[in-house]
Amino acid sequence: MHPEQIRLTGARETLLITLQAKAAESAMPDSLLRDRFAADALHRLDPDRRHLEIGHDMTIGIALRAYMLDRWTEAFLQRVPEATVLHLGCGLDSRIFRIDPGPGVRWFELDV
DSSP states (O other), X not given: OOTTOOOOOGGGGGHHHHHHHHHXXXXXXXXXXXXXXXXXXXXXXXXXXXXXXXXXXXXXXXXHHHHHHHHHHHHHHHHOTTOEEEEXXXXXXXXXXXXXXXXXXXXXXXXX
């Protein structure tokens, strides 16, 4: 294992499924997410991802859900630029990097 790699097992390994989907969708030429962080994180967590493949439709569904949540979060932060965001059950989501909130936003992520 590479020194920077982390291995997730058991229930925590399921976090890799949505991360894999976001990385796969972001590699598509017409990507909605353009999540450059997902692939890097996934490579560090599990370079052999064959057991995580979920199919094209599920990949698109997961990415579309993340895309919509990103847009709703951005719209809220435009209205409330000094908000506190509590991202519960965030898993390995990189939403904060995809939307890049302004300096007045306080962002907290909580999961297992």
